[in-house]
Amino acid sequence: MEISVLPGKIVQCKSGELAEVLKDEGKKCFITGPKSVYEIHGGLINAALGKRAKIYAGFNGECCEKEIARLSAAVKMHKSDFILSFGGGKAMDTSKSVAAKTGIRLIVLPTSASTCAAFTSHSVIYGEKGNFVGEDKHFKCSDTLILAEEILESAPKRLLFSGIADACAKYYEFTFNGGDAKENSFAAPACDMLKRFFMGVSAAKKSSESEIILSLSRLCIVNTGLISALGGSAFRATAAHAMANGFTQIFPEHPRFARLLHGELVGIGILACLFALNRIDELIALRKLFSDCGIFEEFAACGKLDKEMFEIISRFAVKSESLFRELKIKASDLTSALAALRIDGGLDERVPC
Incomplete structure (x- = not known):
């Protein structure tokens, strides 16, 4: 089995170029990330995805087994063919575990530089109250890592x-x-x-x-x-x-x-x-x-x-x-x-x- 320790592709772009970056990424998008961040960048993300079928499933704030299971079930229910994950380290880690469980493509859009989780091939797992539990190691990183300049610049x-x-x-x-x-x-x-x-x-x-x-x-x-x-x-x-x-x-x-x-x-x-x-x-x-x-x-x-x-x-x-x-x-x-x-x-x- 091939193991990838690097993202399949790294793209640095202007926020207005997201549509071009995402144009070949599939037909049914599963969007996950914190609601508070979605309220800021959700309009941009949805516009970049255009008329493709999409669903926003939120994120509860913890990379825990319960949340990974919830999102994995939702991906299968909606028959999505790629995940677009945004937010910080825990959102990135959760999406990597979900992608590993469901076997579909993963696009990560970090909205801050708070960790390097968007780049790595493992997920840090916590309990529902934030206590460290362990790690999930994956055979590959994300398929595409997007560094959207204006989004990173605007982060606290x-x-x-x-x-x-x-x-x-x-x-x-x-x-x-x-x-x-x-x-x-x-x-x-x-x-x-x-x-x-x-x-x-x-x-x-x-x-x-x-x-x-x-x-x-x-x-x-x-x-x-x-x-x-x-x-x-x-x-x-x-x-x-x-x-x-x-x-x-x-x-x-x-x-x-x-x-x-x-x-x-x-x-x-x-x-x-x-x-x-x-x-x-x-x-x-x-x-x-x-x-x-x-x-x-x-x-x-x-x-x-x-x-x-x-x-x-x-x-x-x-x-x-x-x-x-x-x-x-x-x-x-x-x-x-x-x-x-x-x-x-x-x-x-x-x-x-």
């Missing part, structure tokens, strides 16, 4: 900044995994991408110039996706993502934190790992970048995190990711790191600045 900057934090993990996970920069040809692009984020975030905060936003968006979706797909095991999501998944375990009991975005959780996961590894200079520099991205403001808006929550997060991370044992990092080390980071404030005064 919080989504872009979250995507930047998630993309930063590529370089840091590489170092956590013990990657050798001399032996892996993707180490240099990952490091270069990190440098561009340090320069690009301040520029994006000061300006909404389209080329700045599009350049950062491409880095978050395409470059990050390429590194994930072709960089090998050294770039696999490990420690920082395990911490992010640990954070989601508190969502069912503390739903106020469920508004936090994936990249925001990954960003804190990177910082906690850097702290536990005593890489303080890198920690301070990266914390400044994430502060500029507004991550700590988002955590502060959710309320206080306490030691019990930190312990739940840390225990889950260590239990689910064997790399922590190799790094000799215990759950108690991560709990201490989270406390010292003072996520809704500054670094612990014991950390030299």
Whole structure:
């Protein structure tokens, strides 16, 4: 069986060119994505599809088994021959699982650069309340990935900044995994991408110039996706993502934190790992970048995190990711790191600045 680790086709276009991009994509379209986003871009999507038969089935906000089953059944009921999915990472992941189950073509139209999910060949599965459950690995990526310029430009900057934090993990996970920069040809692009984020975030905060936003968006979706797909095991999501998944375990009991975005959780996961590894200079520099991205403001808006929550997060991370044992990092080390980071404030005064 042939396995594809890249989208069949990547198209960057103006929003007005969507009709041309979609003209040969089938006769019966199944549209899925968040209602709030559909209210903004639904008119454009429907106009681009023209007179073809189409149905909009919504999206409940979680990439969970129940939603995947609902959408898969609806695809079969309406005898659709292709899926058009729009929205963020969870919408993209859900549509990949639906396409895998139904065997029909998948067109993805990310409406923000909040993750690289539109590019990858796996889906992260959550419970109905947002807690991480596992992953679905697919034999192929989407058939077509569309980067519609005006749509990406109009996305809230919080989504872009979250995507930047998630993309930063590529370089840091590489170092956590013990990657050798001399032996892996993707180490240099990952490091270069990190440098561009340090320069690009301040520029994006000061300006909404389209080329700045599009350049950062491409880095978050395409470059990050390429590194994930072709960089090998050294770039696999490990420690920082395990911490992010640990954070989601508190969502069912503390739903106020469920508004936090994936990249925001990954960003804190990177910082906690850097702290536990005593890489303080890198920690301070990266914390400044994430502060500029507004991550700590988002955590502060959710309320206080306490030691019990930190312990739940840390225990889950260590239990689910064997790399922590190799790094000799215990759950108690991560709990201490989270406390010292003072996520809704500054670094612990014991950390030299």
